[in-house]
Each structure stands twice: as structure tokens, then as C-alpha cells.
Amino acid sequence: MSFNRLIDKIIELKNPTVAGLDPKLEYVPQYIRDKYYEQYGKTLEAAAEALYEYNTGLIDAFCDIVPAVKPQMAYYEMYGWQGVRTFERTVRYAQSKGMYVITDGKRNDIGATMEAYAAGHLGVTDIGGEEVEAFGADALTVNGYLGSDGITPLLKVCAARDKGIFVLVKTSNPSSGELQNLELKGNESVYARMAVMCDEWGKELPGKYGFTGVGAVVGATYPEQLAEIRTEHPSIFFLVPGYGAQGGGAKGLVGAFNKDGLGAVVNSSRAIMCAYKKEGCDERDFAGAARREALRMKDDINSVL
Amino acid sequence: MSFNRLIDKIIELKNPTVAGLDPKLEYVPQYIRDKYYEQYGKTLEAAAEALYEYNTGLIDAFCDIVPAVKPQMAYYEMYGWQGVRTFERTVRYAQSKGMYVITDGKRNDIGATMEAYAAGHLGVTDIGGEEVEAFGADALTVNGYLGSDGITPLLKVCAARDKGIFVLVKTSNPSSGELQNLELKGNESVYARMAVMCDEWGKELPGKYGFTGVGAVVGATYPEQLAEIRTEHPSIFFLVPGYGAQGGGAKGLVGAFNKDGLGAVVNSSRAIMCAYKKEGCDERDFAGAARREALRMKDDINSVL
Numbered sequence: 001m002s003f004n005r006l007i008d009k010i011i012e013l014k015n016p017t018v019a020g021l022d023p024k025l026e027y028v029p030q031y032i033r034d035k036y037y038e039q040y041g042k043t044l045e046a047a048a049e050a051l052y053e054y055n056t057g058l059i060d061a062f063c064d065i066v067p068a069v070k071p072q073m074a075y076y077e078m079y080g081w082q083g084v085r086t087f088e089r090t091v092r093y094a095q096s097k098g099m100y101v102i103t104d105g106k107r108n109d110i111g112a113t114m115e116a117y118a119a120g121h122l123g124v125t126d127i128g129g130e131e132v133e134a135f136g137a138d139a140l141t142v143n144g145y146l147g148s149d150g151i152t153p154l155l156k157v158c159a160a161r162d163k164g165i166f167v168l169v170k171t172s173n174p175s176s177g178e179l180q181n182l183e184l185k186g187n188e189s190v191y192a193r194m195a196v197m198c199d200e201w202g203k204e205l206p207g208k209y210g211f212t213g214v215g216a217v218v219g220a221t222y223p224e225q226l227a228e229i230r231t232e233h234p235s236i237f238f239l240v241p242g243y244g245a246q247g248g249g250a251k252g253l254v255g256a257f258n259k260d261g262l263g264a265v266v267n268s269s270r271a272i273m274c275a276y277k278k279e280g281c282d283e284r285d286f287a288g289a290a291r292r293e294a295l296r297m298k299d300d301i302n303s304v305l
Numbered sequence: 306m307s308f309n310r311l312i313d314k315i316i317e318l319k320n321p322t323v324a325g326l327d328p329k330l331e332y333v334p335q336y337i338r339d340k341y342y343e344q345y346g347k348t349l350e351a352a353a354e355a356l357y358e359y360n361t362g363l364i365d366a367f368c369d370i371v372p373a374v375k376p377q378m379a380y381y382e383m384y385g386w387q388g389v390r391t392f393e394r395t396v397r398y399a400q401s402k403g404m405y406v407i408t409d410g411k412r413n414d415i416g417a418t419m420e421a422y423a424a425g426h427l428g429v430t431d432i433g434g435e436e437v438e439a440f441g442a443d444a445l446t447v448n449g450y451l452g453s454d455g456i457t458p459l460l461k462v463c464a465a466r467d468k469g470i471f472v473l474v475k476t477s478n479p480s481s482g483e484l485q486n487l488e489l490k491g492n493e494s495v496y497a498r499m500a501v502m503c504d505e506w507g508k509e510l511p512g513k514y515g516f517t518g519v520g521a522v523v524g525a526t527y528p529e530q531l532a533e534i535r536t537e538h539p540s541i542f543f544l545v546p547g548y549g550a551q552g553g554g555a556k557g558l559v560g561a562f563n564k565d566g567l568g569a570v571v572n573s574s575r576a577i578m579c580a581y582k583k584e585g586c587d588e589r590d591f592a593g594a595a596r597r598e599a600l601r602m603k604d605d606i607n608s609v610l
Contacts, residue, residue, distance in 0.1 A: 184490070
């Protein structure tokens with residue numbers, strides 16, 4: 001009912017990172033793409049199969065050193081229902097290798113509709129009395145713009161099935177402040193208010209490490225806000241995007257963690273997935289390059305904790 | 306590049322409404338469910354096929370009187386990739402019957418990731434030089450919490466392919482005010498600021514009726530805000546949920562429209578889909594009941610314009 005399982009794994013592997021699986025087709029080594037183009041033509045089926053081979057190669061390469069993966073739904077929806085099937089197969093494959101899976105969907109809606117998202121992504125769907133798991137991830141990113149009606153339906157599923165959610169608080173992008181930094185009367189910003197709401201929602205999902213099951217997305221690109229929210233809300237666990245490719249370095253991450261070195265899981269997507277391009281190694285060594293980058297990132301972050 | 310096609314259709318049919326397609330399995334007549342349980346067992350496949358038969362029956366029943374459908378992604382994701390396949394088939398079926406399709410996904414992300422959503426839902430996906438349409442709806446609902454970085458990638462696709470987006474401004478749910486009604490310094494509310502941002506984004510997508518391609522979701526349950534935003538922003542087209550099932554009546558909708566009777570498309574989901582339950586007719590007449598309710602809603606709304 002919280003992030004206990006994720007934090008257990010972070011402690012076990014001494015690695016507070018998550019590998020983003022955002023597989024644009026152009027990231028996939030050409031030899032894999034060609035193999036499926038030959039079989040299926042240049043179709044969504046071919047793309048979906050190529051992404052699956054790429055994903056499983058990456059997971060095999062780092063599942064013993066990285067605690068979690070974060071597939072980004074946009075990159076699967078882009079390839080139609082065939083891509084969404086690859087997403088589902090990827091979730092199950094990562095879990096079969098012992099990884100914790102955070103679905104990055106930033107879902108949001110209200111009441112019965114949010115219950116449908118909760119059932120599909122974290123819970124079970126009732127089919128004539130049979131309970132079937134549709135996607136079955138361990139955690140889901142969500143957007144809290146709609147208020148409690150959009151969050152409470154998730155809390156029930158998280159409590160019943162030991163899952164967690166990450167609510168967007170202060171996102172990593174340059175324009176995140178357009179809305180999130182606006183100052184409310186009383187000098188509180190919009191993102192600070194969202195963090196307060198996360199704390200409230202989290203009370204229903206306490207965890208053994210002192211972190212609730214309602215985490216927050218806070219970008220590595222805003223180190224001051226990371227530290228500020230950590231200080232104000234010691235029980236909110238962070239998902240931190242923006243390390244590496246988006247320009248956030250390891251030093252800026254320090255404030256996201258508490259004195260025990262816990263409190264956040266830091267994401268890297270492209271830098272790991274496309275490490276073979278940056279290294280300039282043979283594309284058939286894409287998985288080896290991903291592992292080397294994952295280890296480099298682990299050491300980089302641990303060096304500042 | 307705006308909502309011209311939708312508004313053309315609204316004028317042609319004299320009906321400013323959209324039928325929500327939020328097909329929970331429990332809404333589907335039992336005889337349809339049983340047919341697919343027999344064929345596939347109680348599985349996601351069976352659910353997905355039952356939903357498709359239900360959706361196509363509904364579309365056949367009202368495609369000559371209702372201009373648009375709004376499938377809600379949550380109710381398809383709930384049934385896994387099989388459900389998402391039914392979503393895709395539903396989009397194409399509705400379009401083949403001349404209907405305008407608004408995908409209710411409330412998607413949100415930044416930069417390249419938002420481009421992926423834009424490609425998947427409104428544009429085309431590049432597969433080795435081939436352009437393939439993944440879902441191909443006419444419009445998409447989105448959440449603007451991340452600021453311009455989350456919206457501008459959509460504008461390009463809308464401009465190139467004559468599509469539109471609806472940004473959440475003031476949602477219909479009871480707790481929508483928790484964040485959206487907060488007052489900023491200078492006495493502007495968060496939702497009012499979001500409306501101002503919609504106006505800005507919309508400048509790139511002008512339309513022949515004076516409405517841009519960046520619309521707003523504003524709930525029927527908040528008639529005062531509907532009227533206020535209409536007055537402040539004459540060029541923002543509204544998608545209005547909350548009529549009927551959520552308690553918003555036709556009278557409260559008046560403020561959403563301009564003096565020409567244009568400016569909004571009003572959604573009804575459950576009241577149309579489940580009209581056969583409310584009527585108490587034979588479930589095999591579910592489509593007839595949906596048509597009767599769609600006509601009743603049309604007359605109800607036109608009576609106040």
C-alpha cells in the first residue's frame with residue numbers, strides 16, 4: 001500500500017534509480033528494426049515487435065543492478081494498440097525479472113472513470129465475475145489538476161494491492177512554472193499546494209520507511225524546489241525526471257534525499273536506452289552500453305549521497 | 306486546424322451534442338456479453354468484442370442525428386490492449402459513419418513525449434519512412450498543468466492535419482475547485498489563468514466561425530463559470546461534460562453559447578448508453594433507447610438556445 005517494495009529494492013541494490021523505457025523506433029538498433037520490417041513490412045506490428053525485442057534486451061542487461069523501469073505510455077500509444085500490447089508484455093517481462101514497474105501515464109479523470117484507469121493500470125478488471133489483470137504495473141504517475149475526485153479512486157486500489165502513485169507536483173520542463181509557480185494568495189505556489197494535497201492523500205497509505213504511497217514527480221532541473229519540498233514533506237517519496245538528458249546533474253539531486261539517503265528514485269531514459277549511440281559502439285552491443293551507463297549513473301548519484 | 310469540421314456538423318444536424326462512449330462492461334446488454342463469453346470465455350478478448358458490438362450498435366443508432374462521439378480512453382484501457390484495439394476500431398467505425406471523434410484521454414506530458422501522444426492520437430507515426438495512422442481521432446482532450454511545453458507539440462499536428470484539442474479548464478466534478486478555484490495574487494483563479502493560456506495557444510489555430518482549435522473543457526455543473534469564461538474568451542470552443550448524469554441541466558448551459566447559438570458541444574455518456582436501463586425496455590432495443598435519449602437531449606438543449 002505504499003512504496004515499500006520499491007524502497008526495499010533500492011536498498012538491496014544500493015541504487016536509487018529507475019530506467020525509463022521510452023522506446024521511439026529511431027532509438028532501436030537498425031538490425032532489430034530491419035528484422036521485423038522484413039517479417040511484417042513497415043507496419044505498427046513490426047514497430048511493436050522491434051520495441052519489444054529492444055525492451056527485453058535492455059531489461060536483461062540491467063535487471064540485476066537497477067531496481068525499476070518506467071515505461072512511458074506515449075511511446076507505446078504512438079504505435080497503436082499493437083504498441084500498447086508491447087507495453088503490456090514489457091510490464092510483465094520486467095516484473096518476471098524482479099523489477100518494479102512504474103507506468104508513466106500521467107492519467108487523470110474523475111470518479112468512475114478514474115476507477116477504470118486504476119483498475120486497468122494497477123488493479124483488476126471484473127469480467128463477468130472473473131478478476132483479470134489488464135496491465136498490472138506497480139505504480140502509476142497521475143495528474144492532480146482535478147482534485148481529490150481524481151485521486152481517491154486510486155487510493156483504494158493501492159491499499160488493496162500494494163501499489164503506489166506519483167502525482168505531478170513540479171515537473172522538469174522549462175515551462176513548468178507557467179502554472180505550477182503561480183503564487184496563490186498567502187504566498188503559497190500552485191506546486192506547493194499540490195504537494196500539501198499529496199501529503200493529505202498519502203495519509204491513507206502509510207509505509208514502513210516513513211514514506212506514503214502517494215509520491216510526487218519533482219524535476220531534477222529544479223534543485224531548489226526539490227530540497228524545499230523534501231524539507232516540507234518528509235513523507236513524500238519522489239520520482240525525479242530530468243537527470244542527464246534534460247540537464248539536471250547529480251549534485252542538484254542531493255536535496256531530494258533524507259539523511260538516510262532515501263526519498264527519491266531518479267529516472268534516466270534516453271541516456272540509458274541510447275547509450276550505444278553516445279558510446280559509438282557496435283549497435284549489437286546496445287544492451288552492454290545501457291548497462292555501462294546504468295552503472296555510471298548509479299555511481300554518479302551515490303557519490304553525492 | 307480548428308473545430309471547423311465539428312461546428313459544420315453541429316450546424317448541419319442542429320445539434321450541439323456529443324455522445325460519450327464510455328462502455329463499461331456492465332452497461333453492455335447481457336445477451337451481447339453472453340455471446341462473447343461463450344466464444345472467448347470470461348477474458349479481455351470477450352470484453353473487447355462485446356464493447357465493440359455495443360459501440361457500433363450505438364453509433365448506427367444515432368450517427369444521423371448526433372455530430373460527434375467521445376470515447377473515454379479509461380474504459381478501453383481497463384480492458385487491456387484488447388480494449389485499446391476496440392477503441393481504435395470504434396474511432397474508425399464512427400468516422401466511417403461521418404461522425405467527428407473526440408478522444409477523451411486528458412493526455413499530458415512534455416516535448417518529445419507530447420509529440421508521441423500527438424502522433425498517436427491525432428497525427429501519424431513514422432515507421433521507417435512510412436506514415437501510419439495509429440488512432441487517428443479528430444480531437445483530443447489534454448491537461449495543461451505542465452504549461453506550454455505540453456501543448457505546443459500538439460498545435461503543429463493540429464495545424465497540419467485539421468485537428469483540435471480541448472484543454473481542461475474547469476472540470477465538472479465536485480472537488481474541481483480544490484486546485485482550479487484557488488485564487489492567485491491579482492484575484493485571478495487558477496482556472497481563469499488556464500483559460501487565458503488556452504486563448505494564447507489558440508492564436509496559432511484560427512477557425513472560420515471565430516473559434517480556435519484550442520478548446521476548453523468546462524463542466525455543465527458550474528454554469529456561472531461557463532458564462533464567465535464564454536464572456537471573457539469568445540474564441541474558445543467548449544466541450545461541456547456533466548449534463549444529465551452529473552446533474553447539470555439544460556438551463557445552466559445557456560451561458561456556454563454565444564448569440565449565434567454556437568460555442569459549445571455538450572456531452573452525455575451514461576444517459577445515452579444506458580437509456581435502455583432507465584426506460585426499462587427490452588435490452589435488445591438498447592440502440593433504439595439510445596436514439597430516443599439522444600433526440601430528447603437535442604430538443605432539451607435547443608429549447609434553451
